[in-house]
Amino acid sequence: MGKDCFKEKVNPQPYWGFDDLFHKVATKLHNCFFVRADSKRIDGKLHFHYQDIYMLKTLKIDKFIKAIQNGYIYVDFDARTGHNHGTKFRLQNEALIDLYGIIEKY
Secondary structure: OOHHHHOOOOOOOOOOOHHHHHHHHHHHHOOEEEEEEEEEEEOOEEEEEEEEEEEEEEEOHHHHHHHHHOOOEEEEEEEEOOEEEEEEEEEOHHHHHHHEEEEEEO
16 A cells, blocks of 8 residues: 555544543553563473562653653554454553652562
8 A cells, every 4th residue: 555545634533632542541550560570481380580569650641641752652553354453552561660650669
């Protein structure tokens, strides 16, 4: 599909407002835990060695927007042949911690 396939603008133009987007994200990530662990298999069983546990509170919209601007959050259009899994926002694991106002390490 070439760049000329969208010569006419879509009306109305689709968009995600930051307030709407942040509200949706906050319903899933309001307060959460982030656990960092190493893993290895021993005799076919998966074992974990937990390194750090963070309790994350108070998701901040300004930090969320900055993560988008810096490329830590990106859109994943998960449409496959035969089934559409919907649009998702993906986040680099280490960037999750930076989205919160209150971070407690255990």
